[in-house]
Amino acid sequence: MSGxxxxxxxxxxxxxxxxxxxxxxxxxxxxxxxxLIRETDAALRELEKSSDDAVIYKSVGELLFxxxxxxxxxxxxxxxxxMDLRLKTMSKxxxxxxxxxxxxxxxxxxxxxxxxxxxx
Numbered sequence: 001m002s003g004x005x006x007x008x009x010x011x012x013x014x015x016x017x018x019x020x021x022x023x024x025x026x027x028x029x030x031x032x033x034x035x036l037i038r039e040t041d042a043a044l045r046e047l048e049k050s051s052d053d054a055v056i057y058k059s060v061g062e063l064l065f066x067x068x069x070x071x072x073x074x075x076x077x078x079x080x081x082x083m084d085l086r087l088k089t090m091s092k093x094x095x096x097x098x099x100x101x102x103x104x105x106x107x108x109x110x111x112x113x114x115x116x117x118x119x120x
Contacts, residue, residue, distance in 0.1 A: 006115070012108045019101045026097060030090045033083055040080045047073050 005013075047069060050056065058067040058075075 006111075009108065009111050009115075012104060012111060016101065016104055016108065019097055019104065023094065023097045023101065026090055026094045030087060030094065033087045033090065037080060037083050037087065040076055040083065044073065044076050044080070047076070 047056070050069060052069060054069065056067050056069050056072055057064040058072055
């Protein structure tokens with residue numbers, strides 16, 4: 001069937017598919033970032049509950065290192081800020097992709113409406 005479609009419409013369909021794949025990738029990345037933010041928030045809450053003289057360890061790869069509560073709290077807050085910023089960026093990217101997808105979808109509908117029906 002796609003062999004019967006004009007090249008312009010085939011191109012628009014390919015662009016739509018590409019945008020759909022991009023949107024799925026962005027959504028997947030956003031989901032991962034949101035999970036990391038939740039984990040970081042949970043770690044920060046646990047740190048807040050602990051006493052200032054509590055022994056705290058930081059995981060680095062497969063190793064655990066003794067760390068100071070204040071230093072670790074700052075690191076986690078900085079990481080959370082960075083992830084929040086990245087999440088905002090991903091959300092904006094998702095909006096741009098969705099907008100472009102809708103625009104291309106409308107163009108495709110208009111192009112398909114201009115194809116004369118085949119008699120038969």
